[in-house]
Amino acid sequence: MIRAGIVGGTGYGGMELLRLSLQHPQLEVVALTSRSEHGPVGAAHPHLRGLVELEFDDRTPQELGPEVDVLFLATPHGAAASAAHAALSAAPELRVIDLSGAHRLADPALHAAAYGFEHPHPERSAQAIYGLPECGARELVADARLVANPGCHATAALLATWPLVHEGFVTGPMTVASATGSTGAGAHPGAGSHHPRRSHDYRPYRPLRHQHAPEIRACLAAGAEGEVPPLHLVPHSAPLSRGLLATAFCPVAPGREQAAVDAVHATYEHAPLVRVLDQPPAVHAVAGSCLADVSVAVDDGMVCVMVALDNLGHGMAGTAMQNANLMCGLPEATGLLVPGAGP
CATH class of the missing domain: 3.40.50.720 (NAD(P)-binding Rossmann-like Domain)
Known part of the structure; x- marks a missing residue:
């Protein structure tokens, strides 16, 4: 044990x-x-x-x-x-x-x-090793003594953009809009998590200045061939307690949209905690779990990748436990394949 x-x-x-x-x-x-x-x-x-x-x-x-x-x-x-x-x-x-x-x-x-x-x-x-196993870190985490667990916005943004960046599909600046629940503000109440203000409100915070943006850019740049296109992050405060939904807009060359979709599917084909869907993801389907749901939509020259996860699950403690599994020589999903609570 x-x-x-x-x-x-x-x-x-x-x-x-x-x-x-x-x-x-x-x-x-x-x-x-x-x-x-x-x-x-x-x-x-x-x-x-x-x-x-x-x-x-x-x-x-x-x-x-x-x-x-x-x-x-x-x-x-x-x-x-x-x-x-x-x-x-x-x-x-x-x-x-x-x-x-x-x-x-x-x-x-x-x-x-x-x-x-x-x-x-x-x-x-x-x-320290930046510990997001789905984004190229599995072997590095397994050998690490110190792992830096990713932030919740960073986890969702990277799950959305990493496959496209590392396969060379992205042709210009990317934008990620993500909305998180009040538990992301921590256990000590403040103006941003006070229920009367939060429960019926939806607002951006720290737009283009959030502290998770540098770690997203650093992870995308690690191992990438050539210069990584800029990424702009706009987080939002959502009227829910736990859960996070991120939408990434990634420009690609016209005619390569389906290949980009295939790249997302291929990246997560063997990722036990990521489910690639054929419909937009929903927070209620992952709340209380360590799973992340990913979906892709395309238009002419644009790929939109959507990610839903629990900000305390795959956005925090679930990934920490996943990293611990890898560091201790266990299958990464050990003890984590449990569904959310549902509606």
């Missing part, structure tokens, strides 16, 4: 990791840390009452690292930057998956611009 620890167990990322671990046949969460909560986990996460016997503890990452095989970091960016270094320094053979943005950008200047602070250990970001 793989022994796993979670640093930061009170947020939605840690909560979802713990929930997913309950259905995993070969991974057990043996420690869950928190700086604010004490006592039984079920008191903070009522839906896990009677299913989880753990209690929150206050061990540091360097104390926890030598006691587990895999360590998930579900903390804010700044805390994760220090925690990964501390844990790996204490246990060099440890496998660490960081759900924050602390290690997604190897360039220190890009990191500081995106997240607003200088990374205290930029060498760790240079060592």
Whole structure:
């Protein structure tokens, strides 16, 4: 049995990791840390009452690292930057998956611009593998000690655009519009997630300036032949709690539209957590699951790729668990092939 620890167990990322671990046949969460909560986990996460016997503890990452095989970091960016270094320094053979943005950008200047602070250990970001297995990272993740889990908008945008970019179909700037649920704003309520404001509203936020845009561009550029066309990201706040829908507009040469569609199908033919549909995807079909639904529409010289996923599932904790599977030598979908709740 793989022994796993979670640093930061009170947020939605840690909560979802713990929930997913309950259905995993070969991974057990043996420690869950928190700086604010004490006592039984079920008191903070009522839906896990009677299913989880753990209690929150206050061990540091360097104390926890030598006691587990895999360590998930579900903390804010700044805390994760220090925690990964501390844990790996204490246990060099440890496998660490960081759900924050602390290690997604190897360039220190890009990191500081995106997240607003200088990374205290930029060498760790240079060592980290960007962990989106469907987009060329499977073998790299399997050999990694530190994986930077992608952001939710980035995951959807990359699932939409990566096949077309890496097969050389895209001829000009791409635009991605994505809408996410309020859980994407985290467990602590704010103006952006306050129910009276959010529940009947739909609005863009951080248009063309979102912190996930640089990691999308970096992933597309990795291994691509030639210059990658520009990509513009416009995220939206949607009136739902969990789920994300992204629509990518990718120009292609007239006459190559069907070949581009075929490329999307071929890319995900053997991806166990991605379903390619012949109709537009819907968030309700993936909410509560670790699956991503992809669909493609075409017009003269334009390919539109649509992606629906759960922002806490395939957009966060599900991919983190997928990465842990690969790092531990398991099939990537182990414990993750469970449908959503439906309507």
